[in-house]
Amino acid sequence: MRRRSTKLVGALGVAALSLSTFFAPASADPPHNPGGPCLQENQNVSLASVANYADVVRELGRIERSSQGAVEVHSAGQSGEGRQLLYATVGHGPETFWLQARIHGNELHSTEAALQILDRLASGSPAAKAVREGLTVVVVPMYNPDGAEANIRQSTTPNRIDLNRDWENFAQPESVAFWKVWRSTAPTYALDMHHMSQAPVVLGTDDLNQFQIGGRSIAPSRMTDRQWLTNRQMTMASVEALEGYGVANVAHYPLIDITNAVLSRMLMGETAPPGETPLPQSATPTQGAIFYEVRSVGQKSNGQLENLFRIPAMAVLTAAADGSLAEQDVSGYDALPFARSGPCGQTG
Numbered sequence: 587m588r589r590r591s592t593k594l595v596g597a598l599g600v601a602a603l604s605l606s607t608f609f610a611p612a613s614a615d616p617p618h619n620p621g622g623p624c625l626q627e628n629q630n631v632s633l634a635s636v637a638n639y640a641d642v643v644r645e646l647g648r649i650e651r652s653s654q655g656a657v658e659v660h661s662a663g664q665s666g667e668g669r670q671l672l673y674a675t676v677g678h679g680p681e682t683f684w685l686q687a688r689i690h691g692n693e694l695h696s697t698e699a700a701l702q703i704l705d706r707l708a709s710g711s712p713a714a715k716a717v718r719e720g721l722t723v724v725v726v727p728m729y730n731p732d733g734a735e736a737n738i739r740q741s742t743t744p745n746r747i748d749l750n751r752d753w754e755n756f757a758q759p760e761s762v763a764f765w766k767v768w769r770s771t772a773p774t775y776a777l778d779m780h781h782m783s784q785a786p787v788v789l790g791t792d793d794l795n796q797f798q799i800g801g802r803s804i805a806p807s808r809m810t811d812r813q814w815l816t817n818r819q820m821t822m823a824s825v826e827a828l829e830g831y832g833v834a835n836v837a838h839y840p841l842i843d844i845t846n847a848v849l850s851r852m853l854m855g856e857t858a859p860p861g862e863t864p865l866p867q868s869a870t871p872t873q874g875a876i877f878y879e880v881r882s883v884g885q886k887s888n889g890q891l892e893n894l895f896r897i898p899a900m901a902v903l904t905a906a907a908d909g910s911l912a913e914q915d916v917s918g919y920d921a922l923p924f925a926r927s928g929p930c931g932q933t934g
């Protein structure tokens with residue numbers, strides 16, 4: 587019989603954890619291309635350096651234990667396969683900031699970036715302290731642990747669906763669980779971290795586009811004026827933070843209008859899981875919700891990928907905490923370039 591460890595997850599309710607799922611075979615031998623832009627069909631991809639579910643459990647526990655009470659780890663519930671849906675809270679400020687990663691299981695490095703940001707926010711630095719005083723930050727490092735372990739975009743069971751298209755139907759337990767956390771923590775701001783799977787270039791140039799900014803997952807006409815302004819302010823605070831980081835070559839994400847995405851429904855309200863009461867848009871707490879898409883360039887560049895998530899995210903957190911976000915100039919928003927995707931390695 588498999589022996590259960592009671593030390594894996596610190597203050598978590600360990601009784602509910604199924605350790606047999608920590609080391610599912612899928613994590614060792616990914617059946618799918620993890621989404622890098624230049625991987626060849628038969629290329630051998632090692633995921634040894636990518637944070638898996640067991641790493642998330644261990645790292646959250648370590649950060650919580652060493653945080654001297656600043657970080658609390660919770661479970662929102664269980665995934666379709668029975669993994670804990672873990673999130674951490676750090677800070678005690680009056681406004682809540684939601685930071686989520688890896689809703690698409692095969693978008694690898696956002697989890698590591700989220701854990702790094704949490705670690706940084708838990709530290710004794712003056713910058714971390716300022717964020718903790720201004721904000722309560724909710725960090726979801728692996729929204730889709732089943733998809734992450736299987737190295738696929740979607741959930742696995744009971745439905746194999748895109749969890750970022752499920753905040754209208756709530757067909758998956760992950761969606762129901764995290765909607766309830768959103769409802770109870772009432773975040774003013776939300777930031778969702780993704781990987782691009784293609785190799786775009788900035789339109790009109792040959793510059794490899796490493797970072798796309800998603801200032802809108804829905805048409806601005808679906809947002810209140812304040813939400814649309816806050817989204818652009820979060821966008822420009824992110825872009826300005828990356829200006830000193832030359833490799834980014836920032837571009838807009840394509841202008842999508844997807845009402846069943848997580849961020850979209852945080853802004854719009856009006857949907858809820860069965861048995862819960864939807865909030866009208868006039869009562870939704872969320873006033874700004876944007877996403878990042880970082881280009882996947884392979885495991886040799888992990889540090890760079892994580893920087894591309896962490897640098898702008900820390901800038902937005904800092905600006906939200908000290909109030910300067912509300913003064914952020916957005917006049918450069920419309921002038922940001924778009925990107926053009928092509929076959930891998932081709933820029934023409």
Ligand SMILES: [Zn+2]
Binds near residue numbers: 690693780781
């Ligand atoms: Zn994604």
